[in-house]
Amino acid sequence: MPDTQSSKPNTREAILDAAEAVVTEEGAGRLTIDAVVARSGFSKGGVLYHFPSKIALLEGMVARLMGTIEHDLEAAETAAEQAGEPVASHLLRVIADKRHLESDLPVALLAASAEQPHLLDPARALNQRLWERIREASNDPIQALILLLVIDGMSFNDLIKFKQFSDEDRAAVKARLIAMSEDLFQ
Amino acid sequence: MPDTQSSKPNTREAILDAAEAVVTEEGAGRLTIDAVVARSGFSKGGVLYHFPSKIALLEGMVARLMGTIEHDLEAAETAAEQAGEPVASHLLRVIADKRHLESDLPVALLAASAEQPHLLDPARALNQRLWERIREASNDPIQALILLLVIDGMSFNDLIKFKQFSDEDRAAVKARLIAMSEDLFQ
DNA sequence: GTCTATATCAAGATAGAC
């Protein structure tokens, strides 16, 4: 997505900021264009100029979230290379990082995707690419997959507050995962 | 929930059937009272007599889904006892069973829970109870938790069509899980 | 690019007859 309209891209960002604020502070169900308008300070017309529909707004939110995650992954990659450590385990660490899941933003996007299944396609693509990379870097693809699935299971449970984990459980699982990943990437 | 209004409980069920049909055939986003009205053949007033609000309807759907899952779990329990086998591994098998996740119903309820967080509480409670049981029956709680998390990860991915698994991957993971659960319940 | 004003509409919900 080339941001060729370089005049004032900050309005777009401000609108996305407002949208995220609405979601995280008022809940996923309150994400309406009116709410974004109220919070951004812009008018309805102004908001709809940048995002002609609610779907466009949601797509913008997904795109920006994917961008930040991708950025983190690239940072982890260069860090791993500079440290001379296996890239895949650094990527795993980013995936396991709860930071991106701590807001209600992913929940909102998940909910919206029930109506607009295509909405999560960029996330699916990123996820798939990542999986391929880790799989190929491992010498035991099934073990790697299981590792990823444990992280997915934990993340999803956190996301929708399904299973509640104690800190002890978290730490113990993490330790077990590290043990499982020994010699997985060489 | 005592069904003391024994005159004609079938209308309720018919409405729930219609609601599920709407969700599975038209998608989660199309679940509106009007759609349920159209599909059930009842009038709006009739539907709203049984479920005074959309939330009430969703709660009814959750309750019924939990009921069927609970029923499956009890069946697995008695089957395990009669076969003299560990109950926990039979329960695990029910959890891993994709049957309940194959429709779009859980996706719809998940989406709705973004607006009504309490909606999934019965599911959370069932899930939690189940986890406690399996954990207590195991001689390695963390290993048991990891097992559950792999299943969760797989289920959630299937649910929202995130990672796509080949049949080979599925079979391989399953085999690995069975290996992991050896000697876990005695 | 941003604004105000307005059109449109779908959905949830109510009232009261039968």
Add this chain to the structure above:
DNA sequence: GTCTATCTTGATATAGAC
């Protein structure tokens, strides 16, 4: 318990001025 008819609201989107 089920129906028809109607009310109300809140949200998406458009039109056109500035």
